[in-house]
Amino acid sequence: MNTPFFSRFKGWGVWAPIAVALLVILIAAAFNLGGVYVMQGLPAWQAWRAHTYWYFFAWRMGLYSVALLGWLKYRARLLKRKPGANLRWRKAEIAVVLALVLMEMSRAYTQLGG
Template sequence: MLVMVLIAAAVVNLVGIRMAGSIEGWHQWMRAHAGWFLAWRLLLYTVTVYGWLWMRRRLHAREPDGGARQRLLRVEIAAVLAVVALEVSRFM
């Protein structure tokens, strides 16, 4: 699945470069539409958080012990740090 996503990303970039005429044209188009990309990412994050909360409630109902809560907390912290690192890296 990961390989398919990487191939799809490469194809989208190659088609975009071809349509824009050059790599610089592709970069300009992407910069011009950065607001839409931000909206898309925020939508994806919102849907992911909603799904995570739904899954979390189900897990807590099924496994009320403290071990599941600790594991979830570690995963949640790691996920938030990963998203923050990805978003901050865009500005560096």
Template sequence: MPLVLALLSLLIASLVAIGGVSFMRFAAWQEWQIHNYWSFLAARLIFFGVTAWAWVWLRRRTLQVQPATLKRLKKAELTAVLGILLIELLRALALWEELV
């Protein structure tokens, strides 16, 4: 079920992004995204929180069945957290450059 929800949300986000770019001029689309940065950040934080909760639940169940996967799970968790931080920092830097 969590995988289905994740794929569904990814599909919806992709359709909104693609549809927005095709319906608006690209510069106007970027300006709209920058103007609504904080709303998008709040939505992403909620999404990350729900995903983290689902991950903890899934991790607990996986470790009960296969305790040997702990090392691989830690690597996956570290990679995911670093990737998310990198993406968010790049977005914040882009916003900062637009404001300055």
């Protein structure tokens, strides 16, 4: 079946982001399961996470900053190659920023008294 629809699934163009997402999920699951095991139970793990919330918040802000800098460099190159794609990328950028803000707000709400 070499139709145009299936031909876009050959190669790493589509599969690389999926592989990265699955790897991130696997690492997060291993970290949480390892934390529950080391802390000898879920309540102790949850208490530790609550106690270290601000350290991990600072870590996430650093990661978001590095990802933003990388995206801005990539975006500049992308827009040189395809100048008409600016509006499509702008919508995706807004969606990602809103998702991150909502995620951080929900974490803060549950941490700070929700």
